[in-house]
């Protein structure tokens with residue numbers, strides 16, 4: 448994809464522009480594999496970048512909880528935000544420190560986060576968010592009551608103005624550095640699950656849900 452196809456001037460990747468991707472398919476694959484984002488916003492002239500969970504529902508991102516509440520403290524009419532999702536795929540060890548790099552896939556979404564305040568829409572958004580993170584869990588837990596719903600803020604960010612950046616492959620050294628005596632290559636990085644730890648107060652007879660046995664973010668992205 449060329450730079451010219453960025454959805455807007457402010458989402459045009461400048462450095463290493465050949466790594467920019469602006470199509471929804473790529474963005475959604477990254478967003479569906481991820482579950483943790485960093486939301487940047489300004490409040491009282493101070494920029495904040497807060498890590499928080501998110502879910503994707505069609506062309507919208509959903510965030511909830513106290514981060515959302517805080518962001519909304521002084522604003523009900525939509526808050527300009529920058530939401531970033533990063534998947535790290537490897538350390539790239541080059542022969543020069545200058546060309547040291549990382550393999551990654553990232554998405555930046557700019558826009559106005561809107562409050563979801565209709566109770567039915569809010570409940571639906573919470574379910575979508577939960578299903579994005581652990582599909583199948585919503586049906587297995589107690590549903591939120593009115594008090595809990597009141598305590599939870601949900602924000603919706605339309606995925607309209609966005610960019611992706613993707614780096615894959617080996618180190619790219621300056622030609623003259625290929626004769627430098629050192630190891631070079633890639634250390635792949637991936638997120639792995641560990642052994643399940645049953646809760647100490649688990650009621651007798653509770654079986655491990657199937658969706659936790661083979662949990663994988665890659666499967667999420669593949670649908």
Ligand SMILES: Cc1cc2nc3c(=O)[nH]c(=O)nc-3n(C[C@H](O)[C@H](O)[C@H](O)COP(=O)(O)OP(=O)(O)OC[C@H]3O[C@@H](n4cnc5c(N)ncnc54)[C@H](O)[C@@H]3O)c2cc1C
Pocket residue numbers: 457458459460461462463533535549551552553554555609610611612
């Ligand atoms: C894990 C990781 C490590 C990185 N480490 C470094 C580093 O050490 N040094 C460094 O210079 N860069 C690093 N980058 C790249 C960095 O994210 C920026 O792409 C880079 O700083 C160049 O930004 P720019 O000047 O082109 O764009 P900016 O002017 O900063 O941004 C312009 C627009 O480009 C888009 N954009 C920029 N970066 C990204 C991105 N990563 N993903 C999606 N959209 C993007 C956004 O829409 C943004 O609004 C790293 C990226 C990742 C994911």
